[in-house]
Amino acid sequence: MEDIRNVRLAPLKDSNYLKPFRFLYTQNGTPKSWDLLGVHDSVGIIIYNITRKVLVLVKQFRPAVYYSSVHPDNRKDTIDTDKYPGSLGTTLELCAGIVDKNKSLLEIAREEALEECGYDIPADKMEEIATCRSGVGEQSALFTVFFCEVTDDMKTGAGGGIENELIEIVEKTIPEMEEMMNSPGPLASPPGFLYAIMWFLHHKAGKYKN
Numbered sequence: 001m002e003d004i005r006n007v008r009l010a011p012l013k014d015s016n017y018l019k020p021f022r023f024l025y026t027q028n029g030t031p032k033s034w035d036l037l038g039v040h041d042s043v044g045i046i047i048y049n050i051t052r053k054v055l056v057l058v059k060q061f062r063p064a065v066y067y068s069s070v071h072p073d074n075r076k077d078t079i080d081t082d083k084y085p086g087s088l089g090t091t092l093e094l095c096a097g098i099v100d101k102n103k104s105l106l107e108i109a110r111e112e113a114l115e116e117c118g119y120d121i122p123a124d125k126m127e128e129i130a131t132c133r134s135g136v137g138e139q140s141a142l143f144t145v146f147f148c149e150v151t152d153d154m155k156t157g158a159g160g161g162i163e164n165e166l167i168e169i170v171e172k173t174i175p176e177m178e179e180m181m182n183s184p185g186p187l188a189s190p191p192g193f194l195y196a197i198m199w200f201l202h203h204k205a206g207k208y209k210n
């Protein structure tokens with residue numbers, strides 16, 4: 001996963017994932033504008049395995065995280081991967097996916113849990129806990145978080161993602177997550193993940209500790 005080479009930057013002409021545009025308006029009569037980025041909404045799932053008392057998380061290479069770890073002076077057409085190894089771009093996240101199909105958020109969450117983590121989770125085991133905005137500056141996509149308890153016998157597949165996704169399943173105990181949340185960082189995780197883990201530690205972790 002971390003063997004990243006041949007990194008090059010290119011102009012973006014059109015994209016299935018990002019749509020930049022300008023938003024024009026008046027506020028109290030003053031003309032204004034704001035540059036925006038249209039992106040998909042997404043879902044994430046807090047998966048807690050009660051058989052082995054671990055949170056089931058995913059590690060993956062995120063190009064945006066890698067790119068932002070490169071010093072601005074070195075963001076050229078090609079990036080030196082000896083100086084900047086792929087490990088700089090890996091994150092720890094919830095199992096998650098974009099809402100790019102005409103299916104319910106719950107169905108998409110179930111599909112992602114199976115594709116990325118190998119758990120076949122019945123719909124009635126998924127608890128929708130909160131929806132927040134994944135960014136309010138340039139985009140304002142919704143991020144909906146689900147929670148579910150799983151057991152080892154719900155694991156029917158290997159996980160790891162579909163097509164050419166390379167996703168590693170990472171299991172963390174509650175004390176390991178508490179330690180991570182108390183470390184100064186920078187944490188290689190998005191705010192939606194940190195919010196979800198705080199929610200889990202606050203509302204759920206106590207009952208699993210004994």
Ligand SMILES: Nc1ncnc2c1ncn2[C@@H]1O[C@H](COP(=O)(O)OP(=O)(O)O[C@H]2O[C@H](CO)[C@@H](O)[C@H](O)[C@H]2O)[C@@H](O)[C@H]1O
Pocket residue numbers: 017018040041042043044093094096097098099134165190192
């Ligand atoms: N910009 C892009 N360029 C090229 N290919 C792209 C792309 N965006 C998506 N894709 C393709 O679409 C797939 C989408 O994967 P997922 O549905 O699992 O969403 P992901 O977990 O990456 O992000 C979701 O989950 C995380 C939460 O961890 C949220 O932050 C995030 O907004 C949400 O999309 C990627 O594997 C890739 O093939």
Ligand SMILES: [Mg+2]
Pocket residue numbers: 095096097098116
């Ligand atoms: Mg995903």
